[in-house]
Amino acid sequence: MNPLGPDSHSYANFPDVSIQHLSLNYTVDFNRKILHGFTDYTAKIHVANTDKITLDFRGVAIEQVFILENNKETKLSFTVPTEHPVLGHCLQITIPKDKQVLDSQFVFRVYSSSTEASGGIQWFEPCQTLGKKYPFMYSQFEAILARTMFPCQDTPAVKAPYEIKVTVPAPLVAACSGSLAGKTEQEHIVFPNEHPTKFITYHFVQKIPIPSYLIAIAVGALERGQIGPRSYVWCEKEILEAAKNEYSDTEKFLQAGEKICGIPYSWGTYDLLMLPGAFPYGGMENPNLTFLNSCLISGDKSLVDVVAHEITHSWAGNLITNSNWNDFFLNEGFTMYIERLILGECSGEEHRHFCLASGYALLQKTCAELKDEVDFTRLHQNLAGIDPDEAFSRIPYEKGCLLLFHLEVLVGGKAKMIEWLQSYFKHFYQKSLDYKQMMDHFTSHFPNVKVDWHSWMNGIGLPTWDPIPHFKEHVSQKVQKLADVWLKENGKGATSKDLEGNAEEAMLFLDDIINSGQKLSSETIEKLEETYKLTGSNNVEILFRWLLICLENHHLKIMPTVENFLSKNGRGVYVKPMYKKLVELSNKNVIAKEKAAEIYDMNKSFYHFVIKSFVEGLLKSKV
Numbered sequence: 001m002n003p004l005g006p007d008s009h010s011y012a013n014f015p016d017v018s019i020q021h022l023s024l025n026y027t028v029d030f031n032r033k034i035l036h037g038f039t040d041y042t043a044k045i046h047v048a049n050t051d052k053i054t055l056d057f058r059g060v061a062i063e064q065v066f067i068l069e070n071n072k073e074t075k076l077s078f079t080v081p082t083e084h085p086v087l088g089h090c091l092q093i094t095i096p097k098d099k100q101v102l103d104s105q106f107v108f109r110v111y112s113s114s115t116e117a118s119g120g121i122q123w124f125e126p127c128q129t130l131g132k133k134y135p136f137m138y139s140q141f142e143a144i145l146a147r148t149m150f151p152c153q154d155t156p157a158v159k160a161p162y163e164i165k166v167t168v169p170a171p172l173v174a175a176c177s178g179s180l181a182g183k184t185e186q187e188h189i190v191f192p193n194e195h196p197t198k199f200i201t202y203h204f205v206q207k208i209p210i211p212s213y214l215i216a217i218a219v220g221a222l223e224r225g226q227i228g229p230r231s232y233v234w235c236e237k238e239i240l241e242a243a244k245n246e247y248s249d250t251e252k253f254l255q256a257g258e259k260i261c262g263i264p265y266s267w268g269t270y271d272l273l274m275l276p277g278a279f280p281y282g283g284m285e286n287p288n289l290t291f292l293n294s295c296l297i298s299g300d301k302s303l304v305d306v307v308a309h310e311i312t313h314s315w316a317g318n319l320i321t322n323s324n325w326n327d328f329f330l331n332e333g334f335t336m337y338i339e340r341l342i343l344g345e346c347s348g349e350e351h352r353h354f355c356l357a358s359g360y361a362l363l364q365k366t367c368a369e370l371k372d373e374v375d376f377t378r379l380h381q382n383l384a385g386i387d388p389d390e391a392f393s394r395i396p397y398e399k400g401c402l403l404l405f406h407l408e409v410l411v412g413g414k415a416k417m418i419e420w421l422q423s424y425f426k427h428f429y430q431k432s433l434d435y436k437q438m439m440d441h442f443t444s445h446f447p448n449v450k451v452d453w454h455s456w457m458n459g460i461g462l463p464t465w466d467p468i469p470h471f472k473e474h475v476s477q478k479v480q481k482l483a484d485v486w487l488k489e490n491g492k493g494a495t496s497k498d499l500e501g502n503a504e505e506a507m508l509f510l511d512d513i514i515n516s517g518q519k520l521s522s523e524t525i526e527k528l529e530e531t532y533k534l535t536g537s538n539n540v541e542i543l544f545r546w547l548l549i550c551l552e553n554h555h556l557k558i559m560p561t562v563e564n565f566l567s568k569n570g571r572g573v574y575v576k577p578m579y580k581k582l583v584e585l586s587n588k589n590v591i592a593k594e595k596a597a598e599i600y601d602m603n604k605s606f607y608h609f610v611i612k613s614f615v616e617g618l619l620k621s622k623v
Contacts, residue, residue: 005054005155007324008384009144011082011090012153016050017043019153020105022162026150027199028219030135030169033123035217036113039150040068042160043095048102051095055110056147056154058088059117065093068107076108086387087144091151110151119609120145124276128606129220130238134172136220138275138291140284140608143325143388146212157323157432159209168219170198175234175273177216177286178206206287208266209430211321216286218273227272230254230265235274239294243274246297246304249346253308256345260338261315262422263429270311278570280608282306285313295540295569302503302539305355308346309339315425323432325388326381330438333379333400338421340401341414350473356405357476358504360467361511363398367461368515369577370395379403380435380457389610392572402467403456407442409470410449420445479505483512486520491527499532503539506532510545514552525555535561544574551581554590563599570607572614579615 005012012018019041026037043053062080066073078093091110099106114121124136139149147154163181166174170185181203224232225244228251233243250270258265267287274294283306284291290310296303316338317331336359344352370377376391379399383391408417424441439453456463482498485491499506513520520528529535534546535558547565550558566578582596592598600615607615 007155007157009087009325009388010153010155010157011054011056011087012155012158013050013052013054014153014155014158016047017045017053017095018158019160020044021160022152022215024150024162024164024215026164027167028137028169028172028174028217030123030137033116033137034114034118035121035149038109038111039152040107040109042105042107044105045095045100045102049100051097051100053093053095055091055093055151056088056144057091057112057151058145059115059119059148060151061113061115062091062151063111063113065111066109067096067099068109073109084385086385088147112150114149118148119613120148122278122608124220124278128276130236131221134221136218136276138218138220138279139216140280140291140610141215142213142284143328144213145609146215149215152212154212155324156211156213156321159211159321159430159432161205161207161209162215163203163205164215164217165201165203166217166219167199167201170200171221172200172219173222173234174200174202174217174219175222175271175289176202176204176218177210177214177289178204179268179288181205208287208319210287210318211432214286214318216284216289216291218275218289218291222273224271227251228254228270230268231270231272233272233274234289235294239274239297242297242299243272243294246299246301247272247307249301249304250307250311252346253311253342256342257308257311257314257338260341260345260418260421261312261425262418263315263319263425265314266319267314270314272307276570277568278606278608280570280572280575280611282571282573283310285310285317287314287318293571295571298503298539300503300539303541305339305343308342309335312338312342319430320425320428321432323434326383327435328381328388329379329396329400329403330433330435332396333398333403334421336397336401337404341418350475353471353473354475354504356401356467357471357473358508358511359398359401360471361476361508361515362394363402364462364515365511366394366398368517369393369580374460377460378458387613390614392610394573399463402463402465405467405470406456406463406465407449407451409467410451411446475505476508479508480512483509483516486513486524486528487516487518490521490524491531494531496531496533503542506537506539506542507545510534510542510549513549514545520549520553522553522555525550525553540569540574544569544578548577548581551578551585554585556591559591563602566599567603567606570611572611575607575611576614579618583618 021042023040026035065076065078067076080089082090120141129136168174183202185200187198222234223237224234225240227233227247231250235243271289273291275291277295279293312335316334322330340352340355537543585591586593
């Protein structure tokens with residue numbers, strides 16, 4: 001018998017019995033680097049006589065399981081019948097006979113603790129924080145890492161409201177993906193013959209049903225500053241003012257999102273939490289508390305589009321969710337398309353089309369990077385047995401966005417597309433769906449519009465449809481002409497004012513050079529640096545692209561900057577291609593054979609689990 005449930009990344013038997021509510025109660029122990037406590041689960045029977053409920057867990061120590069009745073704990077039997085290197089373990093709990101009645105609900109409790117193998121939790125020593133005084137921890141559960149903190153039905157097909165009580169040592173502050181319902185203080189003796197330590201228990205409540213990957217915790221020396229009528233930014237005090245200034249336009253994006261999506265923002269507050277540069281993503285759309293990578297604070301708001309992106313997830317992803325990770329584009333492609341509608345609403349339609357053109361350039365670059373892994377360039381993927389993080393790339397984002405822009409052209413414009421999106425959000429409100437349900441809904445809304453769904457869903461690489469004639473902007477052509485000046489004329493006539501004050505144009509300019517595939521001479525590289533001072537850029541996106549260009553053209557003077565970059569940035573879209581390039585150069589003897597491994601060894605304690613897994617696999621394969 002296949003132990004997996006309907007979701008190929010979960011053991012959960014949720015069609016038979018599913019979780020209706022979660023109540024977590026955990027203490028954060030920085031000395032042992034674990035979370036320990038219990039979770040109460042409210043489960044509902046969907047198929048009569050279902051005698052077991054199966055949960056996912058990985059790197060978690062299971063202690064005891066009880067059923068709760070009248071505030072009394074009664075032990076339940078459980079087994080761990082199977083294990084998978086990617087999916088972890090299956091926790092199979094016996095359901096008492098009297099609870100197996102159709103539609104009946106019961107509550108059970110699992111005592112557990114995380115371990116050093118809990119990949120969804122990252123710990124920082126005080127010396128790794130900005131303040132250098134207190135430790136820091138945070139969770140990152142997308143895609144299948146909620147199971148590394150506590151046993152759960154770890155599939156986006158299952159949504160449930162939750163509450164969490166997190167106990168932390170004072171003066172540290174906890175923040176979670178919900179609304180703060182209260183906090184209490186108490187004192188405990190942690191070590192014999194020592195003074196009591198004060199602890200604070202924070203209580204957060206999330207009333208809207210969410211999948212397990214959106215449960216989130218962060219604990220550290222956090223302060224907050226108001227950035228809007230319903231928004232605060234949380235971070236270490238050392239960057240609080242910079243973050244407040246950077247993200248002061250948050251409310252503008254929220255209002256634009258409400259207008260476009262046709263449903264008022266459902267979550268109450270919208271806060272941001274700035275994480276260390278080791279965070280493996282640019283942002284994570286945890287409800288009420290978006291996590292952002294602090295590397296995106298550029299000082300000039302040139303990277304604030306990430307906030308528009310994460311705000312959009314308040315509808316696309318958090319309210320309406322892909323039911324499995326094969327259809328990740330339903331979260332990210334829709335979000336990217338609507339993000340650009342928001343940016344257009346705030347900055348004009350030409351700016352939206354410039355962002356679409358930039359996204360297409362990024363899609364071209366990503367397809368080229370994945371030339372040896374073309375299956376990962378499909379929109380609808382088959383990731384059975386594969387960790388979704390292994391397949392993570394810009395494909396679901398940019399190819400998914402391109403599909404929706406293609407649909408916009410087919411249906412006759414943006415207004416009709418927004419009309420459908422609003423219908424789509426209302427129809428699937430608080431539900432999870434797959435790509436076939438999305439296609440059926442579109443077809444029912446536009447019965448006379450013909451779409452080659454098979455090619456879009458299953459085709460590899462770039463789609464055959466060319467969007468460029470439909471981009472209503474001139475900036476990308478101007479930028480391409482500038483790139484051609486460097487590619488064909490060695491920068492003849494170029495000046496420092498070409499890209500001055502416009503980070504988005506600078507990023508597209510560098511993408512155009514990368515996508516050309518043309519080799520640059522050392523003289524041209526030196527002249528680019530002299531003209532635009534790219535190595536000193538405060539914009540992480542510009543610097544990343546520049547470093548890739550230098551490595552691609554064997555400009556090894558850049559290596560100290562590369563090493564410094566990889567010691568401060570752990571975001572996957574930067575780290576993965578850079579280590580790939582370093583391994584490639586070492587295989588070609590352009591750099592020392594073990595250089596990539598040496599750089600990684602110096603920084604591995606800084607990187608998140610998903611990044612370490614990728615780089616270690618890369619170094620072992622040496623491809």
